[in-house]
Amino acid sequence: MKTNAIRVLDNLGISYELRTYEVDPNDLAAESVAQKIGLPAEQVFKTLVVRGDKHGIALAVIPGNTQLDLKAFAQLSENRRIETVSLKEVQPLTGYIRGGVTALACKKEYPVYVDELIELFDVISISAGMRGLQILLHPSDYIHAVKGVVGMISQDKTT
Numbered sequence: 453m454k455t456n457a458i459r460v461l462d463n464l465g466i467s468y469e470l471r472t473y474e475v476d477p478n479d480l481a482a483e484s485v486a487q488k489i490g491l492p493a494e495q496v497f498k499t500l501v502v503r504g505d506k507h508g509i510a511l512a513v514i515p516g517n518t519q520l521d522l523k524a525f526a527q528l529s530e531n532r533r534i535e536t537v538s539l540k541e542v543q544p545l546t547g548y549i550r551g552g553v554t555a556l557a558c559k560k561e562y563p564v565y566v567d568e569l570i571e572l573f574d575v576i577s578i579s580a581g582m583r584g585l586q587i588l589l590h591p592s593d594y595i596h597a598v599k600g601v602v603g604m605i606s607q608d609k610t611t
Contacts, residue, residue, distance in 0.1 A: 456557035457581035461589070464597055468589040471577070475584040480551035482516025489577060489586050493517035496577045496586070497570065499553045501542050504531030509545055511555045513566040513578070513598075518606035528565055528603040554579040554587075555598040566600040 454462075461468050473488035486496040496516040502525065503509055510529055512520050526534040543549050547559035555564045556578075570576055570591040577586045578594060595602060 453582075453585065455581035455585065457554045457579070457587065460556045461587070461593075461597060464593075466589060466593045466597055468587050468593075470580065471586045471588060472584055473586065475551070477551075477583075480583070485586065486516055486577070489588075491577055491588075494569065495573050495575065497567075499555050499579065501537045501545055501553065502534050503537050504529055505533045506531045507563070509537070509560075510563045510565060511546075511558070511598075512605055513555055513564060513570070513600065514606040515567060515569050517609065518567070518569075519609045521605055521607040524603070524607075525565060525605045528601065528605055529563065548579075548581055549583070551583040552579050552581055554581045555600070557581060564598040564600045565605055566595055566598070566602050567606040568602050568604050569606065570595070570602070 471489040482496050482498040483493040486493040493516040497513050498516050500512040522534045575588050576591050577588050580587045
């Protein structure tokens with residue numbers, strides 16, 4: 453199965469591996485996906501859609517076991533305030549549904565900010581643009597493909 457995200461990587465000549473997993477619509481958490489594909493949650497990166505007060509829509513790519521640090525993201529993206537967009541806005545903005553959002557081949561090209569923890573790994577996993585399919589690739593290839601700006605934008609999840 454070729455998604456638009458996979459086509460982008462093919463066109464760039466980037467090597468990757470695909471992993472499929474059983475989708476539970478009631479549990480789309482990155483930690484669950486990580487367990488299903490056999491990787492630690494910190495290597496499975498999730499893509500969040502955010503809106504800045506100055507620069508509008510952007511994508512935040514963070515490890516699955518963390519949450520977005522809104523203040524750090526605002527500073528890195530040169531906004532005063534950042535908020536995550538409502539779930540009903542995600543598909544119209546990106547073309548992807550929750551659990552399948554990726555920074556590759558969005559409806560429109562948005563600025564992409566990637567958490568610096570990505571650089572700790574030899575391989576990371578991202579959504580292939582649909583639920584049930586993940587792309588495993590080298591972090592530098594991913595950053596190149598999405599033209600990502602790297603910085604510290606995640607924090608430990610609060611309980």
